[in-house]
Amino acid sequence: MRRPAPRWALLVGLLLLVANLACAARQLREAQDLFNEAARAENAQRAQVFSGGAALLDASAAASGYRLSLKLLDEELAGHEAKLREERLFGTALVLKALCLWRLDDLEDADLSGELSATLARIQKEQTANTLTLGTRDRVMVAALDGLRDHDRGLKATDLASAQANFESALQVTEGALTAQNPPPNHPVRIYLRLSQLATLRAWQAAVWQFMPNDSPARRELVQRIHGGCKEVGEQLEKPGRTDPELRRVVTFYRTAIGC
Numbered sequence: 001m002r003r004p005a006p007r008w009a010l011l012v013g014l015l016l017l018v019a020n021l022a023c024a025a026r027q028l029r030e031a032q033d034l035f036n037e038a039a040r041a042e043n044a045q046r047a048q049v050f051s052g053g054a055a056l057l058d059a060s061a062a063a064s065g066y067r068l069s070l071k072l073l074d075e076e077l078a079g080h081e082a083k084l085r086e087e088r089l090f091g092t093a094l095v096l097k098a099l100c101l102w103r104l105d106d107l108e109d110a111d112l113s114g115e116l117s118a119t120l121a122r123i124q125k126e127q128t129a130n131t132l133t134l135g136t137r138d139r140v141m142v143a144a145l146d147g148l149r150d151h152d153r154g155l156k157a158t159d160l161a162s163a164q165a166n167f168e169s170a171l172q173v174t175e176g177a178l179t180a181q182n183p184p185p186n187h188p189v190r191i192y193l194r195l196s197q198l199a200t201l202r203a204w205q206a207a208v209w210q211f212m213p214n215d216s217p218a219r220r221e222l223v224q225r226i227h228g229g230c231k232e233v234g235e236q237l238e239k240p241g242r243t244d245p246e247l248r249r250v251v252t253f254y255r256t257a258i259g260c
Contacts, residue, residue: 028084028093031072035096038065038103059107066107070100091132094123095142102145106152113149120145137189140181144193147173151200160211164222167204171197171229186240191247197233198254201226205258230260 042062076084077093084090101116123142126132134142147170154166174193183190205226212219234255241248 027072027076027080028089028096031069031076031093031096034065034069034072035100038062038069041065042103042107063104063107066100066103070097070104073097073100088133091123091126091134091138094119094126094132095134095138098123098145099141102149105149116149136181136183136187140177140183140189140193143177143181144174144196147171147177148196151196151203154200154207155203157207160207163207163211164204167200167207170200174200191237191240194233194237195250195254198230198251198258201230201233202254202258226258227260230255230258234260 039062042059045059045062073093073096077090077097081090084093098116098119101112101119104110105112105116120142123132123134127134127139127142150166150170150173154163154170157163157166174197178190178193205223208219208222208226212222234251237247237251241251
């Protein structure tokens with residue numbers, strides 16, 4: 001059973017990741033718009049968590065938007081690959097497809113993990129062969145997406161060992177993506193992944209409370225580790241938060257919830 005962690009926060013940056021692309025291909029532009037609408041619907045359902053309300057968990061509207069976006073992307077990739085490559089949009093289409101599959105696999109518990117893994121493998125193969133054009137955001141997201149998937153797996157875990165393994169992996173993979181791809185200090189994708197790390201740390205602590213309900217030295221040690229990670233990530237977000245009140249509010253929410 002899922003714990004009531006604010007999973008929606010992992011979508012905070014996705015609109016920024018895709019909203020500024022100049023898509024010449026009509027269906028790709030429509031797919032992008034549908035993705036944005038779905039992300040807004042998903043965010044709106046959960047945004048009230050930061051205002052003290054309970055999260056609404058009906059994700060049908062968002063899932064429908066992601067499915068429509070995915071359908072258009074599949075049609076565009078199947079029918080106009082050469083044009084997309086010529087306009088240097090093939091990588092954009094593949095990354096957007098991967099994001100749609102990720103959200104659908106999480107929201108609907110759909111059996112899309114295999115297709116998502118295959119899409120990521122295709123992107124990585126093309127990157128290795130230097131046949132794909134990806135911007136900074138897309139490169140970082142491709143490198144980080146397996147970590148975001150681990151976060152989702154951790155939320156579904158039914159024991160502490162599984163939850164902890166997935167949450168630790170999520171933190172390691174997203175940190176590795178930031179290190180390897182090294183986006184600029186205040187780049188939206190860097191801030192986005194730092195927020196995702198706070199969401200993972202909060203979910204990890206919730207798992208500790210759930211599966212270790214009684215106080216013990218082992219539980220205190222785990223909580224101390226989580227608090228240490230929270231402080232580290234929070235410090236990384238202090239500078240961009242000085243000029244962004246909304247970011248400060250989200251970071252404060254997580255740090256208060258975690259207790260760091």
